[in-house]
Amino acid sequence: MARKITSVNDSPLVPMPTNAYIPQRDLDKIPILETRHLGIDFGGLTAVEDFNLVIGRTEIAGLIGPNGAGKTTVFNLLTKVYQPTRGTILLDGHDTHNMTTVQVNKAGIARTFQNIRLFSNLSVEDNVKLGMHNAIQYGMFSSILRLPSYWKQEKVAHERALELLSIFDMQDMAGAKAGSLPYGAQRRLEIVRALATNPSLLLLDEPAAGMNPSETTELMENIVRIRDMFQIAVLLIEHDMSLVMGICEGICVLNFGKVIAKGTPEDIQSNPVVIEAYLGKKKEEA
Protein backbone atom coordinates (compact mmCIF):
# COMPACT_ATOMS: atom_id res chain seq x y z
CA MET A 1 0.00 0.00 0.00
CA ALA A 2 1.26 3.45 -0.85
CA ARG A 3 2.27 5.42 2.16
CA LYS A 4 2.27 9.12 1.58
CA ILE A 5 4.78 10.26 4.13
CA THR A 6 7.25 13.06 3.97
CA SER A 7 10.55 12.52 5.67
CA VAL A 8 12.03 15.04 8.04
CA ASN A 9 15.45 16.53 8.22
CA ASP A 10 16.21 16.03 11.87
CA SER A 11 17.34 12.48 12.44
CA PRO A 12 14.42 10.21 13.23
CA LEU A 13 16.80 7.55 14.49
CA VAL A 14 18.25 7.29 17.95
CA PRO A 15 19.35 8.96 20.30
CA MET A 16 16.70 7.50 22.53
CA PRO A 17 15.69 9.42 25.60
CA THR A 18 17.78 8.34 28.55
CA ASN A 19 14.72 7.20 30.48
CA ALA A 20 13.64 4.91 27.63
CA TYR A 21 11.49 2.03 28.79
CA ILE A 22 11.15 0.51 25.34
CA PRO A 23 11.51 -3.25 25.47
CA GLN A 24 15.00 -4.54 24.75
CA ARG A 25 13.96 -6.23 21.47
CA ASP A 26 12.82 -2.94 19.91
CA LEU A 27 15.76 -0.80 20.98
CA ASP A 28 17.85 -1.09 17.82
CA LYS A 29 14.98 -0.26 15.47
CA ILE A 30 13.34 3.04 14.57
CA PRO A 31 10.51 3.54 17.06
CA ILE A 32 7.08 3.23 15.47
CA LEU A 33 5.97 6.43 17.16
CA GLU A 34 7.87 9.33 18.57
CA THR A 35 6.35 12.58 19.70
CA ARG A 36 8.42 15.66 20.45
CA HIS A 37 7.09 18.52 22.56
CA LEU A 38 3.57 17.81 21.36
CA GLY A 39 0.98 20.30 22.57
CA ILE A 40 -2.44 21.71 21.79
CA ASP A 41 -4.41 24.71 23.01
CA PHE A 42 -8.16 25.08 22.83
CA GLY A 43 -8.64 28.83 22.97
CA GLY A 44 -6.83 29.82 26.13
CA LEU A 45 -6.82 26.33 27.58
CA THR A 46 -3.75 24.18 27.19
CA ALA A 47 -5.09 20.64 26.95
CA VAL A 48 -1.81 18.86 26.34
CA GLU A 49 1.66 20.28 26.81
CA ASP A 50 5.17 19.08 26.07
CA PHE A 51 4.11 15.51 25.44
CA ASN A 52 7.10 13.32 24.62
CA LEU A 53 6.65 9.64 24.02
CA VAL A 54 8.56 6.89 22.26
CA ILE A 55 6.95 3.56 21.42
CA GLY A 56 8.85 0.54 20.17
CA ARG A 57 7.78 -1.40 17.14
CA THR A 58 6.24 -4.30 19.02
CA GLU A 59 5.63 -2.63 22.34
CA ILE A 60 2.39 -2.63 24.28
CA ALA A 61 2.32 0.78 25.92
CA GLY A 62 -0.19 2.28 28.32
CA LEU A 63 -1.38 5.84 28.70
CA ILE A 64 -3.02 6.42 32.05
CA GLY A 65 -4.11 9.32 34.16
CA PRO A 66 -7.09 10.70 36.06
CA ASN A 67 -10.24 11.84 34.25
CA GLY A 68 -9.71 14.91 32.11
CA ALA A 69 -5.94 14.47 32.02
CA GLY A 70 -5.90 14.70 28.21
CA LYS A 71 -5.44 11.06 27.26
CA THR A 72 -8.06 10.98 24.52
CA THR A 73 -6.80 14.35 23.31
CA VAL A 74 -3.43 12.71 22.75
CA PHE A 75 -5.15 10.03 20.63
CA ASN A 76 -6.96 12.72 18.68
CA LEU A 77 -3.64 14.47 18.09
CA LEU A 78 -1.94 11.31 16.91
CA THR A 79 -4.79 10.54 14.49
CA LYS A 80 -5.05 14.19 13.41
CA VAL A 81 -8.63 14.66 14.50
CA TYR A 82 -7.00 17.76 16.00
CA GLN A 83 -3.96 19.36 14.41
CA PRO A 84 -1.32 19.93 17.10
CA THR A 85 -0.56 23.52 18.07
CA ARG A 86 3.05 22.65 18.81
CA GLY A 87 5.46 19.80 18.42
CA THR A 88 6.17 16.94 16.04
CA ILE A 89 4.76 13.46 15.58
CA LEU A 90 7.07 10.97 13.91
CA LEU A 91 5.40 7.83 12.64
CA ASP A 92 7.94 5.21 11.68
CA GLY A 93 10.49 8.03 11.53
CA HIS A 94 8.43 10.24 9.24
CA ASP A 95 6.80 13.51 10.18
CA THR A 96 2.99 13.45 9.99
CA HIS A 97 2.84 17.23 9.77
CA ASN A 98 -0.16 18.41 7.70
CA MET A 99 -1.49 14.89 7.23
CA THR A 100 -5.22 14.26 7.55
CA THR A 101 -6.92 11.54 9.58
CA VAL A 102 -7.31 9.47 6.41
CA GLN A 103 -3.65 9.83 5.47
CA VAL A 104 -2.49 8.98 8.98
CA ASN A 105 -4.60 5.84 8.84
CA LYS A 106 -3.09 4.87 5.49
CA ALA A 107 0.34 5.52 7.00
CA GLY A 108 -0.35 2.99 9.71
CA ILE A 109 -2.29 4.28 12.72
CA ALA A 110 -5.63 2.66 13.52
CA ARG A 111 -7.76 3.41 16.55
CA THR A 112 -10.83 2.53 18.54
CA PHE A 113 -13.03 4.99 20.36
CA GLN A 114 -13.92 5.54 24.00
CA ASN A 115 -17.62 5.80 23.13
CA ILE A 116 -18.08 3.01 20.58
CA ARG A 117 -18.29 4.26 17.01
CA LEU A 118 -19.37 1.37 14.84
CA PHE A 119 -21.29 1.54 11.58
CA SER A 120 -24.28 0.31 13.49
CA ASN A 121 -26.72 -0.17 10.60
CA LEU A 122 -24.26 -2.28 8.65
CA SER A 123 -23.45 -5.93 9.22
CA VAL A 124 -20.49 -7.06 11.30
CA GLU A 125 -18.79 -8.33 8.16
CA ASP A 126 -19.31 -5.01 6.35
CA ASN A 127 -17.79 -3.17 9.31
CA VAL A 128 -14.65 -5.26 8.96
CA LYS A 129 -14.65 -4.90 5.18
CA LEU A 130 -14.79 -1.14 5.65
CA GLY A 131 -11.57 -1.46 7.60
CA MET A 132 -10.11 -3.11 4.50
CA HIS A 133 -11.48 -0.36 2.27
CA ASN A 134 -8.11 0.85 1.04
CA ALA A 135 -6.78 -2.67 0.54
CA ILE A 136 -9.67 -3.51 -1.82
CA GLN A 137 -8.95 -1.93 -5.17
CA TYR A 138 -11.87 -2.25 -7.56
CA GLY A 139 -13.71 0.94 -8.47
CA MET A 140 -17.23 2.20 -8.92
CA PHE A 141 -17.69 0.87 -12.45
CA SER A 142 -16.53 -2.64 -11.60
CA SER A 143 -19.12 -2.69 -8.86
CA ILE A 144 -21.96 -1.37 -10.99
CA LEU A 145 -21.17 -3.71 -13.88
CA ARG A 146 -20.21 -6.55 -11.52
CA LEU A 147 -16.93 -7.14 -13.37
CA PRO A 148 -14.71 -10.12 -12.44
CA SER A 149 -12.50 -7.87 -10.29
CA TYR A 150 -15.55 -7.22 -8.11
CA TRP A 151 -16.28 -10.92 -7.49
CA LYS A 152 -12.63 -11.80 -7.00
CA GLN A 153 -11.84 -9.06 -4.52
CA GLU A 154 -15.12 -9.35 -2.64
CA LYS A 155 -14.40 -13.05 -2.16
CA VAL A 156 -10.92 -12.32 -0.83
CA ALA A 157 -12.32 -9.58 1.41
CA HIS A 158 -15.03 -11.91 2.71
CA GLU A 159 -12.51 -14.59 3.63
CA ARG A 160 -10.14 -12.11 5.21
CA ALA A 161 -12.98 -10.55 7.20
CA LEU A 162 -13.96 -13.93 8.63
CA GLU A 163 -10.33 -14.66 9.40
CA LEU A 164 -9.97 -11.39 11.33
CA LEU A 165 -13.27 -11.93 13.14
CA SER A 166 -12.08 -15.36 14.21
CA ILE A 167 -9.40 -13.71 16.37
CA PHE A 168 -12.19 -12.87 18.77
CA ASP A 169 -14.22 -15.93 17.83
CA MET A 170 -16.81 -13.67 16.23
CA GLN A 171 -17.02 -15.25 12.77
CA ASP A 172 -20.49 -16.60 13.56
CA MET A 173 -21.82 -13.08 14.05
CA ALA A 174 -20.66 -11.87 10.61
CA GLY A 175 -24.19 -11.45 9.25
CA ALA A 176 -25.63 -9.69 12.29
CA LYS A 177 -26.20 -5.96 12.41
CA ALA A 178 -23.30 -4.32 14.27
CA GLY A 179 -25.65 -2.20 16.37
CA SER A 180 -27.48 -5.27 17.65
CA LEU A 181 -24.38 -6.88 19.19
CA PRO A 182 -23.87 -6.99 22.94
CA TYR A 183 -21.65 -4.27 24.34
CA GLY A 184 -18.53 -6.38 24.77
CA ALA A 185 -18.79 -7.74 21.23
CA GLN A 186 -19.13 -4.20 19.88
CA ARG A 187 -15.87 -3.24 21.58
CA ARG A 188 -14.16 -6.30 20.13
CA LEU A 189 -15.57 -5.54 16.67
CA GLU A 190 -14.07 -2.06 16.84
CA ILE A 191 -10.66 -3.63 17.46
CA VAL A 192 -11.14 -6.03 14.53
CA ARG A 193 -12.17 -3.16 12.27
CA ALA A 194 -9.07 -1.21 13.29
CA LEU A 195 -6.88 -4.26 12.65
CA ALA A 196 -8.42 -4.66 9.20
CA THR A 197 -6.79 -1.38 8.14
CA ASN A 198 -3.45 -3.19 8.45
CA PRO A 199 -1.91 -0.80 10.99
CA SER A 200 1.54 -0.73 12.48
CA LEU A 201 0.30 1.09 15.57
CA LEU A 202 -3.02 0.30 17.20
CA LEU A 203 -4.55 2.88 19.53
CA LEU A 204 -7.12 1.46 21.94
CA ASP A 205 -9.21 3.94 23.90
CA GLU A 206 -10.47 2.19 27.06
CA PRO A 207 -10.89 -1.23 25.47
CA ALA A 208 -12.01 -2.82 28.74
CA ALA A 209 -14.60 -0.19 29.68
CA GLY A 210 -17.81 -1.86 30.75
CA MET A 211 -16.35 -5.36 30.69
CA ASN A 212 -16.51 -7.75 33.61
CA PRO A 213 -13.29 -9.18 35.14
CA SER A 214 -13.35 -12.41 33.13
CA GLU A 215 -13.97 -10.51 29.89
CA THR A 216 -11.10 -8.18 30.80
CA THR A 217 -8.75 -11.11 31.34
CA GLU A 218 -9.74 -12.52 27.97
CA LEU A 219 -9.20 -9.11 26.36
CA MET A 220 -5.70 -8.88 27.89
CA GLU A 221 -4.76 -12.23 26.40
CA ASN A 222 -6.18 -11.16 23.05
CA ILE A 223 -4.27 -7.88 22.96
CA VAL A 224 -1.01 -9.72 23.56
CA ARG A 225 -2.00 -12.30 20.96
CA ILE A 226 -2.76 -9.59 18.40
CA ARG A 227 0.61 -7.97 19.05
CA ASP A 228 2.37 -11.30 18.57
CA MET A 229 0.35 -12.26 15.49
CA PHE A 230 0.63 -8.97 13.61
CA GLN A 231 3.92 -7.78 15.13
CA ILE A 232 2.49 -4.33 15.76
CA ALA A 233 2.70 -1.78 18.54
CA VAL A 234 -0.27 -1.07 20.79
CA LEU A 235 -0.91 2.09 22.75
CA LEU A 236 -3.85 1.84 25.09
CA ILE A 237 -5.74 4.13 27.41
CA GLU A 238 -7.25 2.24 30.30
CA HIS A 239 -8.53 2.79 33.81
CA ASP A 240 -8.46 -0.88 34.73
CA MET A 241 -5.08 -1.12 36.47
CA SER A 242 -5.01 -4.93 36.39
CA LEU A 243 -5.03 -4.73 32.60
CA VAL A 244 -2.52 -1.89 32.35
CA MET A 245 -0.07 -3.36 34.85
CA GLY A 246 -0.65 -6.85 33.44
CA ILE A 247 0.25 -6.34 29.80
CA CYS A 248 1.89 -2.94 29.30
CA GLU A 249 5.64 -2.89 28.94
CA GLY A 250 5.90 0.87 29.20
CA ILE A 251 3.51 3.27 30.87
CA CYS A 252 3.10 7.01 30.54
CA VAL A 253 1.11 8.90 33.19
CA LEU A 254 -0.64 12.09 32.25
CA ASN A 255 -2.15 14.67 34.60
CA PHE A 256 -3.59 18.06 33.62
CA GLY A 257 -2.12 17.64 30.13
CA LYS A 258 1.42 17.02 31.32
CA VAL A 259 3.45 13.85 31.59
CA ILE A 260 4.14 13.28 35.27
CA ALA A 261 5.81 9.89 35.05
CA LYS A 262 7.10 7.33 32.58
CA GLY A 263 8.47 3.88 33.14
CA THR A 264 7.80 0.20 33.54
CA PRO A 265 4.72 -0.94 35.49
CA GLU A 266 6.88 -1.52 38.57
CA ASP A 267 8.29 2.02 38.41
CA ILE A 268 4.85 3.53 38.01
CA GLN A 269 3.22 1.55 40.82
CA SER A 270 5.76 2.81 43.34
CA ASN A 271 6.04 6.35 42.00
CA PRO A 272 4.89 8.82 44.68
CA VAL A 273 3.92 11.48 42.11
CA VAL A 274 1.56 9.03 40.38
CA ILE A 275 0.01 7.93 43.65
CA GLU A 276 -0.51 11.57 44.55
CA ALA A 277 -2.19 12.30 41.22
CA TYR A 278 -4.62 9.45 41.68
CA LEU A 279 -5.23 9.53 45.42
CA GLY A 280 -4.30 13.07 46.47
CA LYS A 281 -1.70 14.22 48.99
CA LYS A 282 -1.35 12.70 52.43
CA LYS A 283 -2.81 14.81 55.21
CA GLU A 284 0.43 15.76 56.95
CA GLU A 285 1.99 16.90 53.67
CA ALA A 286 -0.97 19.04 52.66
Next chain:
Amino acid sequence: MGNFTERLRSMKRTTKVNTATYAGVVLAWLAVTLLRSGGVLGRSASGLLVPICCYIVMAVSLNLTVGILGELSLGHAGFMSVGAFSGVIAAMSLTDSIPSPVLRLAIAMVVGACFAGAVGALVGIPVLRLRGDYLAIVTLAFGEILKELINCLIVGHDENGLHILFNYNGLKNVEDLHLTERGLVIIKGAQGATGSQMLATFNAGVILILITLVIVLNLVNSRSGRAIMSIRDNRIAAESVGINITKYKMMAFVTSAALAGAAGALYGLNYSNLLATKFDFNTSILVLVFVVLGGLGNIWGSMVAAAVLYVLPEALRGLDKYRMLMYAVVLILVMLGTNNPQLKTLFGKLLPRRREEEV
Protein backbone atom coordinates in the same frame (compact mmCIF):
# COMPACT_ATOMS: atom_id res chain seq x y z
CA MET B 1 -23.09 -24.65 12.25
CA GLY B 2 -26.57 -23.35 13.02
CA ASN B 3 -25.20 -19.83 13.00
CA PHE B 4 -23.48 -20.47 9.73
CA THR B 5 -26.71 -21.40 7.96
CA GLU B 6 -28.30 -18.36 9.57
CA ARG B 7 -25.60 -16.18 8.11
CA LEU B 8 -26.08 -17.73 4.70
CA ARG B 9 -29.77 -17.01 4.93
CA SER B 10 -29.23 -13.43 6.00
CA MET B 11 -26.81 -12.92 3.14
CA LYS B 12 -29.34 -14.31 0.78
CA ARG B 13 -31.88 -11.87 2.13
CA THR B 14 -30.30 -8.88 0.36
CA THR B 15 -30.09 -10.86 -2.85
CA LYS B 16 -33.66 -12.06 -2.35
CA VAL B 17 -34.99 -8.53 -1.83
CA ASN B 18 -33.06 -7.26 -4.85
CA THR B 19 -34.28 -10.06 -7.11
CA ALA B 20 -37.83 -9.45 -5.91
CA THR B 21 -37.42 -5.76 -6.72
CA TYR B 22 -36.35 -6.47 -10.29
CA ALA B 23 -39.06 -9.10 -10.67
CA GLY B 24 -41.67 -6.68 -9.33
CA VAL B 25 -40.78 -4.10 -11.97
CA VAL B 26 -40.94 -6.66 -14.78
CA LEU B 27 -44.27 -8.03 -13.51
CA ALA B 28 -45.72 -4.53 -13.20
CA TRP B 29 -44.60 -3.82 -16.76
CA LEU B 30 -46.20 -7.06 -17.95
CA ALA B 31 -49.47 -6.35 -16.13
CA VAL B 32 -49.71 -2.79 -17.44
CA THR B 33 -48.88 -3.87 -20.99
CA LEU B 34 -51.58 -6.54 -20.86
CA LEU B 35 -54.12 -4.08 -19.45
CA ARG B 36 -53.30 -1.57 -22.15
CA SER B 37 -53.58 -4.05 -24.98
CA GLY B 38 -56.86 -5.25 -23.47
CA GLY B 39 -58.10 -1.69 -23.58
CA VAL B 40 -58.82 -1.64 -19.84
CA LEU B 41 -56.54 1.33 -19.25
CA GLY B 42 -58.09 4.56 -20.52
CA ARG B 43 -56.24 7.37 -22.19
CA SER B 44 -55.91 9.44 -19.04
CA ALA B 45 -54.57 6.46 -17.10
CA SER B 46 -52.10 5.64 -19.88
CA GLY B 47 -50.91 9.23 -19.80
CA LEU B 48 -49.81 8.74 -16.21
CA LEU B 49 -47.49 5.84 -16.98
CA VAL B 50 -44.42 7.76 -18.17
CA PRO B 51 -44.54 10.36 -15.37
CA ILE B 52 -44.86 7.51 -12.85
CA CYS B 53 -41.70 5.93 -14.28
CA CYS B 54 -39.93 9.31 -14.05
CA TYR B 55 -40.95 9.83 -10.45
CA ILE B 56 -39.94 6.29 -9.51
CA VAL B 57 -36.46 6.96 -10.89
CA MET B 58 -36.45 10.32 -9.08
CA ALA B 59 -37.40 8.69 -5.79
CA VAL B 60 -34.84 5.89 -6.11
CA SER B 61 -32.08 8.35 -6.99
CA LEU B 62 -32.99 10.73 -4.17
CA ASN B 63 -32.97 7.76 -1.82
CA LEU B 64 -29.29 7.36 -2.71
CA THR B 65 -28.58 10.83 -1.28
CA VAL B 66 -31.08 10.92 1.58
CA GLY B 67 -31.33 7.28 2.63
CA ILE B 68 -27.95 5.79 1.72
CA LEU B 69 -25.65 8.80 2.12
CA GLY B 70 -27.80 10.32 4.85
CA GLU B 71 -27.73 13.92 3.64
CA LEU B 72 -30.97 15.81 3.14
CA SER B 73 -31.16 17.33 -0.35
CA LEU B 74 -34.03 19.66 -1.22
CA GLY B 75 -32.91 20.53 -4.74
CA HIS B 76 -33.46 17.25 -6.54
CA ALA B 77 -35.99 18.77 -8.97
CA GLY B 78 -33.25 21.15 -10.11
CA PHE B 79 -31.24 18.25 -11.50
CA MET B 80 -34.39 16.88 -13.09
CA SER B 81 -34.91 20.18 -14.92
CA VAL B 82 -31.30 20.27 -16.14
CA GLY B 83 -31.80 16.78 -17.52
CA ALA B 84 -35.20 17.64 -18.99
CA PHE B 85 -34.08 20.72 -20.92
CA SER B 86 -30.71 19.38 -22.06
CA GLY B 87 -32.48 16.17 -23.10
CA VAL B 88 -35.12 18.07 -25.07
CA ILE B 89 -32.45 20.18 -26.78
CA ALA B 90 -30.48 17.05 -27.70
CA ALA B 91 -33.51 15.18 -29.03
CA MET B 92 -34.82 18.14 -31.02
CA SER B 93 -31.54 19.21 -32.56
CA LEU B 94 -30.74 15.67 -33.66
CA THR B 95 -34.08 15.26 -35.46
CA ASP B 96 -32.53 15.41 -38.92
CA SER B 97 -29.32 13.51 -38.31
CA ILE B 98 -30.87 10.64 -36.31
CA PRO B 99 -34.36 9.77 -37.53
CA SER B 100 -34.91 6.86 -35.12
CA PRO B 101 -37.01 8.19 -32.21
CA VAL B 102 -35.91 5.36 -29.89
CA LEU B 103 -32.25 6.11 -30.43
CA ARG B 104 -32.84 9.83 -30.00
CA LEU B 105 -34.70 9.23 -26.74
CA ALA B 106 -31.80 7.11 -25.49
CA ILE B 107 -29.30 9.81 -26.49
CA ALA B 108 -31.47 12.46 -24.83
CA MET B 109 -31.46 10.51 -21.56
CA VAL B 110 -27.70 10.02 -21.68
CA VAL B 111 -27.18 13.72 -22.43
CA GLY B 112 -29.60 14.64 -19.63
CA ALA B 113 -27.75 12.38 -17.21
CA CYS B 114 -24.35 13.82 -18.21
CA PHE B 115 -25.44 17.44 -17.84
CA ALA B 116 -27.25 16.84 -14.57
CA GLY B 117 -24.26 14.88 -13.29
CA ALA B 118 -21.91 17.72 -14.23
CA VAL B 119 -24.16 20.27 -12.54
CA GLY B 120 -24.37 17.90 -9.55
CA ALA B 121 -20.59 17.89 -9.33
CA LEU B 122 -20.44 21.69 -9.57
CA VAL B 123 -23.09 22.09 -6.90
CA GLY B 124 -21.56 19.33 -4.82
CA ILE B 125 -18.13 20.92 -4.46
CA PRO B 126 -19.33 23.73 -2.19
CA VAL B 127 -22.47 22.06 -0.83
CA LEU B 128 -20.99 18.79 0.41
CA ARG B 129 -18.70 20.63 2.81
CA LEU B 130 -21.82 21.43 4.78
CA ARG B 131 -23.81 19.08 6.97
CA GLY B 132 -27.40 18.49 7.99
CA ASP B 133 -29.75 21.48 7.92
CA TYR B 134 -27.22 23.75 6.23
CA LEU B 135 -26.77 21.32 3.37
CA ALA B 136 -30.56 21.03 2.98
CA ILE B 137 -30.98 24.80 2.79
CA VAL B 138 -28.18 25.30 0.29
CA THR B 139 -29.44 22.52 -2.00
CA LEU B 140 -32.86 24.17 -1.86
CA ALA B 141 -31.29 27.43 -2.96
CA PHE B 142 -29.39 25.74 -5.78
CA GLY B 143 -32.57 24.11 -7.02
CA GLU B 144 -34.24 27.51 -7.25
CA ILE B 145 -31.19 29.06 -8.93
CA LEU B 146 -31.18 26.34 -11.59
CA LYS B 147 -34.86 26.95 -12.24
CA GLU B 148 -34.30 30.70 -12.70
CA LEU B 149 -31.29 30.16 -14.96
CA ILE B 150 -33.22 27.84 -17.24
CA ASN B 151 -36.04 30.39 -17.31
CA CYS B 152 -33.61 32.76 -19.04
CA LEU B 153 -32.55 30.35 -21.77
CA ILE B 154 -33.49 30.86 -25.39
CA VAL B 155 -32.31 28.00 -27.57
CA GLY B 156 -32.79 27.30 -31.23
CA HIS B 157 -31.34 24.98 -33.82
CA ASP B 158 -30.77 25.26 -37.56
CA GLU B 159 -28.38 23.79 -40.11
CA ASN B 160 -25.57 25.94 -38.67
CA GLY B 161 -25.88 24.22 -35.30
CA LEU B 162 -27.21 25.22 -31.90
CA HIS B 163 -27.93 28.86 -31.05
CA ILE B 164 -28.05 29.64 -27.37
CA LEU B 165 -28.96 33.01 -25.85
CA PHE B 166 -28.92 33.84 -22.20
CA ASN B 167 -31.73 36.31 -21.65
CA TYR B 168 -30.56 37.67 -18.30
CA ASN B 169 -32.18 41.12 -18.62
CA GLY B 170 -35.42 39.94 -20.22
CA LEU B 171 -34.90 42.14 -23.31
CA LYS B 172 -33.99 39.47 -25.82
CA ASN B 173 -36.43 37.31 -27.69
CA VAL B 174 -36.55 34.51 -30.21
CA GLU B 175 -35.68 36.88 -33.08
CA ASP B 176 -32.26 37.48 -31.58
CA LEU B 177 -31.30 33.88 -32.28
CA HIS B 178 -31.08 34.79 -36.00
CA LEU B 179 -32.14 31.35 -37.09
CA THR B 180 -32.33 30.49 -40.78
CA GLU B 181 -35.68 29.70 -42.33
CA ARG B 182 -35.40 26.01 -41.64
CA GLY B 183 -34.43 26.78 -38.05
CA LEU B 184 -36.41 25.58 -35.07
CA VAL B 185 -36.85 27.30 -31.72
CA ILE B 186 -36.49 24.72 -28.94
CA ILE B 187 -36.68 26.77 -25.76
CA LYS B 188 -38.39 30.15 -25.58
CA GLY B 189 -37.16 31.52 -22.27
CA ALA B 190 -39.90 31.76 -19.67
CA GLN B 191 -42.36 30.10 -22.03
CA GLY B 192 -40.23 26.98 -21.74
CA ALA B 193 -39.77 24.28 -24.33
CA THR B 194 -42.61 24.33 -26.82
CA GLY B 195 -43.48 22.06 -29.65
CA SER B 196 -41.17 19.26 -28.51
CA GLN B 197 -41.65 15.82 -29.97
CA MET B 198 -43.21 13.41 -27.51
CA LEU B 199 -40.68 10.60 -27.78
CA ALA B 200 -41.12 9.12 -24.31
CA THR B 201 -42.74 5.71 -24.04
CA PHE B 202 -43.72 3.53 -21.15
CA ASN B 203 -41.30 0.82 -22.24
CA ALA B 204 -38.44 3.31 -22.22
CA GLY B 205 -39.51 4.34 -18.72
CA VAL B 206 -39.43 0.76 -17.46
CA ILE B 207 -35.98 0.24 -19.01
CA LEU B 208 -34.77 3.41 -17.30
CA ILE B 209 -36.14 2.12 -13.97
CA LEU B 210 -34.31 -1.18 -14.45
CA ILE B 211 -31.03 0.57 -15.32
CA THR B 212 -31.44 2.82 -12.28
CA LEU B 213 -32.01 -0.21 -10.08
CA VAL B 214 -28.93 -1.96 -11.44
CA ILE B 215 -26.80 1.12 -10.78
CA VAL B 216 -28.16 1.88 -7.32
CA LEU B 217 -28.44 -1.66 -5.98
CA ASN B 218 -25.05 -2.76 -7.32
CA LEU B 219 -23.43 0.40 -6.03
CA VAL B 220 -24.93 -0.03 -2.56
CA ASN B 221 -23.71 -3.63 -2.29
CA SER B 222 -20.10 -2.86 -3.08
CA ARG B 223 -16.96 -1.30 -1.66
CA SER B 224 -18.12 2.19 -2.66
CA GLY B 225 -21.61 1.66 -1.28
CA ARG B 226 -20.24 0.47 2.04
CA ALA B 227 -18.09 3.60 2.21
CA ILE B 228 -21.11 5.80 1.46
CA MET B 229 -23.17 4.11 4.18
CA SER B 230 -20.30 4.30 6.65
CA ILE B 231 -20.33 8.10 6.29
CA ARG B 232 -24.03 8.06 7.15
CA ASP B 233 -23.55 5.79 10.16
CA ASN B 234 -20.45 7.39 11.65
CA ARG B 235 -18.43 10.01 9.91
CA ILE B 236 -15.59 10.13 12.43
CA ALA B 237 -15.15 6.37 12.43
CA ALA B 238 -15.23 6.36 8.62
CA GLU B 239 -12.33 8.80 8.54
CA SER B 240 -10.47 6.77 11.13
CA VAL B 241 -10.47 3.70 8.87
CA GLY B 242 -9.17 5.73 5.94
CA ILE B 243 -12.32 6.52 3.98
CA ASN B 244 -12.17 9.68 1.90
CA ILE B 245 -15.41 11.37 2.97
CA THR B 246 -15.51 14.00 0.21
CA LYS B 247 -14.94 11.47 -2.55
CA TYR B 248 -17.76 9.16 -1.54
CA LYS B 249 -20.18 11.95 -0.71
CA MET B 250 -19.50 13.29 -4.19
CA MET B 251 -19.92 9.86 -5.77
CA ALA B 252 -23.37 9.41 -4.21
CA PHE B 253 -24.45 12.96 -4.94
CA VAL B 254 -23.35 12.99 -8.59
CA THR B 255 -24.81 9.53 -9.30
CA SER B 256 -28.06 10.68 -7.76
CA ALA B 257 -28.07 13.88 -9.83
CA ALA B 258 -27.25 12.02 -13.06
CA LEU B 259 -30.11 9.56 -12.57
CA ALA B 260 -32.45 12.47 -11.86
CA GLY B 261 -31.23 14.02 -15.12
CA ALA B 262 -32.08 10.89 -17.09
CA ALA B 263 -35.54 10.84 -15.49
CA GLY B 264 -35.89 14.51 -16.37
CA ALA B 265 -35.05 13.90 -20.02
CA LEU B 266 -37.72 11.20 -20.20
CA TYR B 267 -40.18 13.52 -18.48
CA GLY B 268 -39.37 16.42 -20.79
CA LEU B 269 -39.92 14.34 -23.89
CA ASN B 270 -43.32 13.21 -22.64
CA TYR B 271 -44.91 16.62 -23.11
CA SER B 272 -44.98 18.99 -26.04
CA ASN B 273 -44.78 21.95 -23.69
CA LEU B 274 -42.48 22.11 -20.70
CA LEU B 275 -42.02 24.96 -18.22
CA ALA B 276 -38.99 25.40 -15.97
CA THR B 277 -41.32 26.38 -13.14
CA LYS B 278 -42.59 22.79 -13.10
CA PHE B 279 -39.34 21.80 -11.41
CA ASP B 280 -39.62 23.98 -8.35
CA PHE B 281 -39.34 23.39 -4.63
CA ASN B 282 -42.72 21.62 -4.55
CA THR B 283 -41.48 18.92 -6.90
CA SER B 284 -38.38 18.38 -4.76
CA ILE B 285 -40.57 18.02 -1.69
CA LEU B 286 -42.94 15.68 -3.54
CA VAL B 287 -40.06 13.34 -4.35
CA LEU B 288 -38.77 13.64 -0.79
CA VAL B 289 -42.20 12.58 0.47
CA PHE B 290 -41.99 9.46 -1.72
CA VAL B 291 -38.59 8.64 -0.25
CA VAL B 292 -39.56 9.22 3.37
CA LEU B 293 -42.83 7.33 3.03
CA GLY B 294 -41.16 4.41 1.25
CA GLY B 295 -38.53 4.25 3.97
CA LEU B 296 -35.05 5.78 4.03
CA GLY B 297 -32.62 3.46 2.32
CA ASN B 298 -35.46 1.21 1.17
CA ILE B 299 -35.31 1.12 -2.62
CA TRP B 300 -38.46 -0.86 -3.41
CA GLY B 301 -40.31 1.20 -0.80
CA SER B 302 -39.44 4.36 -2.72
CA MET B 303 -40.74 2.80 -5.92
CA VAL B 304 -44.06 1.72 -4.45
CA ALA B 305 -44.54 5.05 -2.65
CA ALA B 306 -43.78 7.01 -5.84
CA ALA B 307 -46.24 5.00 -7.91
CA VAL B 308 -49.05 5.05 -5.35
CA LEU B 309 -48.70 8.67 -4.31
CA TYR B 310 -48.47 9.85 -7.89
CA VAL B 311 -51.65 8.05 -8.86
CA LEU B 312 -53.52 9.00 -5.69
CA PRO B 313 -54.36 12.65 -6.58
CA GLU B 314 -55.61 11.47 -9.98
CA ALA B 315 -57.69 8.74 -8.40
CA LEU B 316 -59.18 11.32 -6.05
CA ARG B 317 -60.16 13.58 -8.93
CA GLY B 318 -63.79 12.67 -8.36
CA LEU B 319 -63.70 14.56 -5.06
CA ASP B 320 -63.25 17.77 -7.01
CA LYS B 321 -62.08 20.65 -4.82
CA TYR B 322 -61.55 18.48 -1.75
CA ARG B 323 -58.98 16.50 -3.70
CA MET B 324 -55.79 17.93 -2.20
CA LEU B 325 -57.36 17.92 1.27
CA MET B 326 -58.07 14.21 0.94
CA TYR B 327 -54.56 13.68 -0.40
CA ALA B 328 -53.12 15.28 2.73
CA VAL B 329 -55.40 13.24 4.99
CA VAL B 330 -54.46 10.00 3.24
CA LEU B 331 -50.79 10.93 3.50
CA ILE B 332 -51.07 11.53 7.24
CA LEU B 333 -52.98 8.29 7.74
CA VAL B 334 -50.41 6.29 5.78
CA MET B 335 -47.53 7.87 7.72
CA LEU B 336 -49.25 7.09 11.03
CA GLY B 337 -50.24 3.64 9.86
CA THR B 338 -46.80 2.56 8.75
CA ASN B 339 -45.30 3.72 12.04
CA ASN B 340 -47.96 2.15 14.23
CA PRO B 341 -46.41 -0.53 16.46
CA GLN B 342 -49.67 -2.50 16.68
CA LEU B 343 -49.96 -2.62 12.91
CA LYS B 344 -46.32 -3.64 12.69
CA THR B 345 -46.93 -6.56 15.07
CA LEU B 346 -49.94 -7.52 13.01
CA PHE B 347 -47.81 -7.60 9.88
CA GLY B 348 -45.20 -9.49 11.86
CA LYS B 349 -47.78 -12.18 12.67
CA LEU B 350 -48.83 -12.36 9.04
CA LEU B 351 -45.23 -12.84 7.96
CA PRO B 352 -43.80 -15.40 10.40
CA ARG B 353 -40.41 -15.70 8.70
CA ARG B 354 -39.79 -12.01 8.86
CA ARG B 355 -40.66 -11.92 12.55
CA GLU B 356 -38.22 -14.69 13.25
CA GLU B 357 -35.43 -12.73 11.59
CA GLU B 358 -36.12 -9.61 13.58
CA VAL B 359 -35.84 -11.50 16.89
